[in-house]
Amino acid sequence: MFFRELNRAGCKTYMVGCERTRRAALIDPLKENTGRYIAVAAYFGFKFDYAIDTHTHADHRSGTWDVAELTGAKVVMERHAEAPHVNHHVVHGDTIGVGDLRLKVLYSPGHTPDGMCLYVNDRVFTGDTLLIGGTGRADFAGGDSSAQYDAIVNTLFALPDETLVFPAHDYRGNHQSTIGKEKSSNPRVAGKSREQYIELMSKLHLALPDKIQESLQANQSAIDDDSIKFPDVAQLNTVRQMIPAQLFDRIRGGTAPFILDVREEEEYRDELGHIASSRLIPLKHLPAKATELADRKTSEIVVVCRAGVRSTTAAAILSALGFEHVSHLSGGMLEWNEARLPVER
Ligand SMILES: [Fe+2]
Numbered sequence: 233m234f235f236r237e238l239n240r241a242g243c244k245t246y247m248v249g250c251e252r253t254r255r256a257a258l259i260d261p262l263k264e265n266t267g268r269y270i271a272v273a274a275y276f277g278f279k280f281d282y283a284i285d286t287h288t289h290a291d292h293r294s295g296t297w298d299v300a301e302l303t304g305a306k307v308v309m310e311r312h313a314e315a316p317h318v319n320h321h322v323v324h325g326d327t328i329g330v331g332d333l334r335l336k337v338l339y340s341p342g343h344t345p346d347g348m349c350l351y352v353n354d355r356v357f358t359g360d361t362l363l364i365g366g367t368g369r370a371d372f373a374g375g376d377s378s379a380q381y382d383a384i385v386n387t388l389f390a391l392p393d394e395t396l397v398f399p400a401h402d403y404r405g406n407h408q409s410t411i412g413k414e415k416s417s418n419p420r421v422a423g424k425s426r427e428q429y430i431e432l433m434s435k436l437h438l439a440l441p442d443k444i445q446e447s448l449q450a451n452q453s454a455i456d457d458d459s460i461k462f463p464d465v466a467q468l469n470t471v472r473q474m475i476p477a478q479l480f481d482r483i484r485g486g487t488a489p490f491i492l493d494v495r496e497e498e499e500y501r502d503e504l505g506h507i508a509s510s511r512l513i514p515l516k517h518l519p520a521k522a523t524e525l526a527d528r529k530t531s532e533i534v535v536v537c538r539a540g541v542r543s544t545t546a547a548a549i550l551s552a553l554g555f556e557h558v559s560h561l562s563g564g565m566l567e568w569n570e571a572r573l574p575v576e577r
Pocket residue numbers: 287288289290291343360368
């Protein structure tokens with residue numbers, strides 16, 4: 233198996249390749265290093281089949297879309313990922329075939345709701361779920377320390393002790409660890425109960441990542457131009473939620489609010505479908521098209537997307553434009569479908 237870490241910095245990007253077929257996958261690429269990755273692949277004679285994000289990153293712009301656009305690689309993320317233009321959504325237990333290699337998907341929410349680890353041969357790429365001597369923070373962007381503890385202890389620690397661990401970040405100069413070593417000495421989890429872990433994680437009080445404002449919502453929406461000025465964290469925190477059952481009751485009772493879907497055109501018609509009578513305005517076009525909604529300024533609006541993330545951004549944008557009664561559908565069309573509520577395609 234061909235294997236390289238390509239950034240030589242705190243944010244880790246890994247390339248794994250099948251020596252026989254010369255096909256490769258890129259794991260957690262940075263946008264600014266896209267040219268470097270393509271050069272390395274060309275130098276060693278590999279072609280990228282997949283550009284994979286282990287989760288939605290908050291501290292750097294993802295390079296998956298640029299790599300895909302330039303090389304024809306397919307973008308892969310876990311099913312709960314919000315971003316559009318993901319070619320393959322995967323779930324726990326799926327395998328991603330790269331030549332003769334088989335990358336097994338291990339769902340590991342907690343750092344984010346769309347976290348996954350990739351297990352191939354003797355190693356596991358742990359994203360920001362399990363770090364070397366640490367764990368990824370779980371205090372924003374849908375983080376959940378209890379889910380994270382379960383993923384680490386029940387899924388990752390169930391792998392053989394000698395499995396090599398390659399995380400998405402390390403700022404202490406480490407390059408790799410093993411499951412056995414983390415199990416016995418990781419100060420966040422070794423010997424800790426679930427309750428102790430949750431308490432420890434709630435007391436970290438970390439500052440938000442430096443580049444969160446340029447990175448997180450841009451990665452969640454795959455918008456990489458200046459068509460949108462993303463709302464800040466304080467604005468996002470004021471957005472009200474409606475759960476799928478509530479919205480469905482309103483529709484059934486004949487008092488439906490105006491439903492605004494902010495996904496891309498192709499998502500509106502894909503497997504998740506859309507809510508009947510909803511109006512589609514992709515997030516990217518919302519600031520320019522908001523004038524078309526001028527007669528809705530005082531009416532009730534519920535914004536809908538894939539996982540309830542872009543809709544939060546859109547609701548905050550509308551509120552800032554003077555729309556008075558905006559909320560968003562929590563969990564988006566993913567939860568709407570999980571609740572088996574009706575959709576149109
Ligand atoms: Fe992360």
